Amino acid sequence: MSDTAQAQVAAAARLERLWARGRALLGTRYAILGGAMSWVSERHLVSAISNAGGFGVIACGAMTPDLLEREIAATQALTTQPFGVNLITMHPQLDALVDVCLAAGVGHIVFAGGLPPGAAMRRAKDGGAKVIAFAPALVLAKRLVRTGVDGLVIEGSEAGGHIGPVSLTVLAQEILPHISEVPVFVAGGLGRGDAVAGMLEMGASGAQLGTLFAAASESIAHENFKRAFLRASARDALPSVQLDERFPVIPVRGLVNAGTRRFLAHQAETLQRFQSGELTRDAAQLEIEQFWAGALRRAVIDGDVENGSVMAGQSVGMVSDVLPVATIVSTLVEQAIAALARRGEGAGTDQRSEHSAA
Numbered sequence: 394m395s396d397t398a399q400a401q402v403a404a405a406a407r408l409e410r411l412w413a414r415g416r417a418l419l420g421t422r423y424a425i426l427g428g429a430m431s432w433v434s435e436r437h438l439v440s441a442i443s444n445a446g447g448f449g450v451i452a453c454g455a456m457t458p459d460l461l462e463r464e465i466a467a468t469q470a471l472t473t474q475p476f477g478v479n480l481i482t483m484h485p486q487l488d489a490l491v492d493v494c495l496a497a498g499v500g501h502i503v504f505a506g507g508l509p510p511g512a513a514m515r516r517a518k519d520g521g522a523k524v525i526a527f528a529p530a531l532v533l534a535k536r537l538v539r540t541g542v543d544g545l546v547i548e549g550s551e552a553g554g555h556i557g558p559v560s561l562t563v564l565a566q567e568i569l570p571h572i573s574e575v576p577v578f579v580a581g582g583l584g585r586g587d588a589v590a591g592m593l594e595m596g597a598s599g600a601q602l603g604t605l606f607a608a609a610s611e612s613i614a615h616e617n618f619k620r621a622f623l624r625a626s627a628r629d630a631l632p633s634v635q636l637d638e639r640f641p642v643i644p645v646r647g648l649v650n651a652g653t654r655r656f657l658a659h660q661a662e663t664l665q666r667f668q669s670g671e672l673t674r675d676a677a678q679l680e681i682e683q684f685w686a687g688a689l690r691r692a693v694i695d696g697d698v699e700n701g702s703v704m705a706g707q708s709v710g711m712v713s714d715v716l717p718v719a720t721i722v723s724t725l726v727e728q729a730i731a732a733l734a735r736r737g738e739g740a741g742t743d744q745r746s747e748h749s750a751a
Contacts, residue, residue: 415599428603429479551582584708586728615696
């Protein structure tokens with residue numbers, strides 16, 4: 394065997410060790426999760442990711458329990474591999490949604506949008522599901538570990554959709570060295586396997602990606618939506634802007650278009666109406682919040698990428714073609730192995746995550 398081939402074999406074995414804990418938790422060939430994207434992460438994309446060796450995640454969003462039950466069943470008809478369901482913690486029927494997941498035999502529930510209520514988390518774990526939650530800071534990561542989560546996701550502000558204020562590179566340095574009790578998955582701006590490999594070497598147990606998968610051939614997103622991704626650079630994916638601190642705007646990263654420009658004008662007009670006494674503070678806040686109602690569906694399903702919300706992470710600049718999910722996953726793995734091969738076996742030193750995986 395040539396030196397190059399030996400290096401590839403050694404690097405592949407190292408990758409297996411680095412994300413062994415993530416794979417064990419998910420029950421998958423690769424510790425690659427699909428980000429839960431409303432209107433996009435449904436049966437077709439979720440099953441394709443799981444069938445490719447990754448871990449698909451249904452975006453429940455505002456679904457009712459009946460709708461979620463049907464979506465889970467439809468996904469199970471397309472894959473026998475593990476997949477999860479992402480539940481928003483503020484959903485008014487959260488307990489009922491947890492029960493739907495448990496009744497359908499879903500093995501993993503991902504809580505997003507805030508700290509999961511203790512009752513919902515106990516309900517999920519008592520029902521036999523593994524619980525994964527998002528940790529935007531070290532103090533919250535430690536708190537979630539104490540409450541019994543089985544895994545964490547740390548998502549940087551480079552991600553698409555609703556984002557926090559801190560980049561993944563900072564979160565990784567803040568959290569990865571101090572959380573060893575459970576696997577930690579990194580997310581936000583990831584578009585290449587060598588970047589994933591670097592995070593694994595820092596102590597991550599896997600990675601979550603959304604933007605690359607949103608433009609996959611199995612994604613039901615409108616062709617206009619996918620073409621917008623192909624045209625975009627990282628600089629085109631910007632967070633929404635808040636004009637006045639009295640009227641908070643939850644930051645959402647997406648491609649700048651006519652809709653985002655109108656949102657700025659809408660905020661300015663609403664602020665003027667508030668200052669003139671035409672609107673109360675609550676009414677003005679509601680006017681601002683309702684601007685984007687239905688905007689994501691308009692972009693994803695209807696293809697109105699000028700007026701809709703084209704949520705995308707900064708990795709959108711690395712989307713160069715509409716590819717099958719299996720190709721995306723295999724490319725990520727190949728890139729990770731190639732990067733590890735270039736770095737060799739780490740001069741014989743073991744990484745923390747390798748010790749943890751043993």
